[in-house]
Each structure stands twice: as structure tokens, then as C-alpha cells.
Amino acid sequence: MKYLKKFNENINKYVLMFYAFDWDDNILYMPTKIHMENLIGGEWIPTDVSTSEFAEVRGDSDNWRILNNNPDDAFSEFRDIGPRRDSAFISDMKSSISNRKFGPAWEDFLECLRNGSLFSIITARGHESNSMRLGIEWIVDNILTESDLYEMYNNLLKFAYLFKSEGKFERILKDKPSNNELVSLYLDECEFIGVSAPSRGGSPSNPEIAKEEALLAFKSKIDSLVNNIGAKAKIGFSDDDIKNVKHIEDLIDNINHERFPNIIQYVVKGTKYPDNITKKVRNISETSHQTPGLESSVMAFTQFNNMTNRLYPKGPEGRQDDFLNQFIRQTEFLAKNSKEIFKKRKKDS
Numbered sequence: 001m002k003y004l005k006k007f008n009e010n011i012n013k014y015v016l017m018f019y020a021f022d023w024d025d026n027i028l029y030m031p032t033k034i035h036m037e038n039l040i041g042g043e044w045i046p047t048d049v050s051t052s053e054f055a056e057v058r059g060d061s062d063n064w065r066i067l068n069n070n071p072d073d074a075f076s077e078f079r080d081i082g083p084r085r086d087s088a089f090i091s092d093m094k095s096s097i098s099n100r101k102f103g104p105a106w107e108d109f110l111e112c113l114r115n116g117s118l119f120s121i122i123t124a125r126g127h128e129s130n131s132m133r134l135g136i137e138w139i140v141d142n143i144l145t146e147s148d149l150y151e152m153y154n155n156l157l158k159f160a161y162l163f164k165s166e167g168k169f170e171r172i173l174k175d176k177p178s179n180n181e182l183v184s185l186y187l188d189e190c191e192f193i194g195v196s197a198p199s200r201g202g203s204p205s206n207p208e209i210a211k212e213e214a215l216l217a218f219k220s221k222i223d224s225l226v227n228n229i230g231a232k233a234k235i236g237f238s239d240d241d242i243k244n245v246k247h248i249e250d251l252i253d254n255i256n257h258e259r260f261p262n263i264i265q266y267v268v269k270g271t272k273y274p275d276n277i278t279k280k281v282r283n284i285s286e287t288s289h290q291t292p293g294l295e296s297s298v299m300a301f302t303q304f305n306n307m308t309n310r311l312y313p314k315g316p317e318g319r320q321d322d323f324l325n326q327f328i329r330q331t332e333f334l335a336k337n338s339k340e341i342f343k344k345r346k347k348d349s
Helices: 004-011 051-058 085-098 105-113 129-142 144-162 179-188 207-227 240-253 308-310 322-349
Strands: 015-021 034-040 045-050 062-066 117-122 191-194 232-239 264-270 277-283
Touching: 004 105, 004 117, 015 105, 015 207, 051 277, 062 129, 085 129, 105 144, 117 129, 117 207, 129 144, 129 191, 191 207, 191 322, 207 232, 232 240, 240 264, 240 277
Parallel strands: 015 117, 015 232, 117 191, 232 264
Antiparallel strands: 034 045, 034 062, 264 277
């Protein structure tokens, strides 16, 4: 019993990391165009603009307006009701990846997937959740390497163990990753939010506020989640839109700690200029004992206090041999500790 008590005490020392991402020009530079009208020589001329261009001109109502003053016309390619229906998002996403149009947060997103970290995609787009999820599933199935998938799945097994997920999951990821039960449950817990989707009321007049509401809802979910296991959380958010970033920075400056008592750190990245990414950090508490570099939505474990590490393979070479996996872990543990013991004896003598 004393060992179980000690294990539970250790859990309380650790921090889980969660992510929220804007999509366009942050994770990927998408080829999707917004249909606008530009005032040139006293005449309104139909002009298509990219998302980054839209971020620049959307506040210039004297010279720019959406096509026909109709959001459905202007943003038809950003919704599932446009000409390409619900294939628009994944089609443009594949095009961006094929042409290596990776945004400044692309590597952060891949790291998030490898860690098995829960995340929320919060975009001004109007796609419904399922359309965007299909895109993420494609990335998991086609972009993550075998090593990436291996790391992700082992972390998801830890995640299931910690949060006492119901079900008996396969110890080894097989076949198509997105068809795996545990991977599917993981993505069920993530969020794919197009703030201007018809299901959310259509095009918001103020995307900053719409994103704020979505982010606050995600924070509330995370706060409750970590509270259930006695842990703490850090949440990172990244966006390329300067106005959105400033709005979220102001939000975390004024957020009431009592509202989310289990979130101890907020990080906001501004990715407008990839060579000069801004980063604002607000620390709420210094109660964490998390070792730097080990933050993830799966708690860090020592080699021997986690049954998952003892039972599941360390690398592809031992994936079918439980005895070998335990032997490798135990050998490394003994070697590490024997070195420390002899080093201490030598110092004492």
C-alpha cells in the first residue's frame, strides 16, 4: 500500500501539455482563396486573396469588401457547402503538404501528435469538425513515420492507463493507424473547430471573439480533465494573425486563476513572421516538478514506476517479445543504478 501511496503522490508533481492551433499560415500555407472585391479607380473589381492577404486587408473597409457583400459567396471554398463540398479542406491540405508549404507551427503539430497530446484546431474556416478530422487522420496515416507512429501509440497507451480509459487496447499499432480503436478515441478527445461553420452560426463578424470562446471552452475541458487525476496543465496556443494573437495575449493577462485552477502556464506564439516568432508566457504557479523537456499530455514516468514501459516494447526490434522488452528495461535500470552506487561508494571512500 505504501508503494501505491507514493505512486499517487508522484503523479501530483507532474504537468501535462496541451495545444491549440490556428490552421492557415500557422500549420500549413493553404492554397484556398477568399473571393473579395477591391476598389480600383472607383470600381469594385472581383479579386481573390490568400488567407495571409485577407488578414492584411480585412480591416480596410474603404478599399476592400467580400464578394457581393455575401459571406457565402466570399468564403465558399472555406466551407463544406461550397463547390467541392466536404472535400475542400483535405484536398487543399494535401496540396499544401505535397508542395511543402509548411507553416511555422508544422513541426509543433507533428510533435503534438507524436506525444499523444490532446489538441484543438481553432480556425476561422467554416468547415465542420468531421471534414477537418478527416484531414488530420490522413496526416496520421500518411505523413507520420513508423518511428513517429510508434512513439505516438506508446504514449497513447500511457494516456489510456492514466485516465483509466475503458477497453482493452492492442499493445502494438497495426494496419491503418486511424482505424485503430485507441487512435480513434484519442482524436475523439481532440477538437476541430471552424468558428464560422454553419453549425456554429455561420461567419462571425469578429473572429477574435469567436476564437476566444472556443479557446476558453477548450481550457475548461482541460482543467476538468487534469483535475480528475490530480495533475496540472500547461496550454500553448499559436496563430499567425497579429490581431488574434494580441487578443489572446490580453486574455491570458487578465484570466482569473480561480476559473481554471489546474492550469499553471499559458503560452501564446505569434507566427506571423516565421523568422521572428513571438512568445508570451504567463506562469500562474510554480508548483510543478516537471523535468524540463519532458512536458507532454502524457505524464512523464521513470523507467520503473510505469507498467506500460515494462510491458510494451522500447523499439521496433522487440515489438513482439515481452520478455525481451522487460529484460532490456531491467538491464538498463540495473546498469544505471549500479553506476550511481559505485560512483557514490568511490566518492565516500
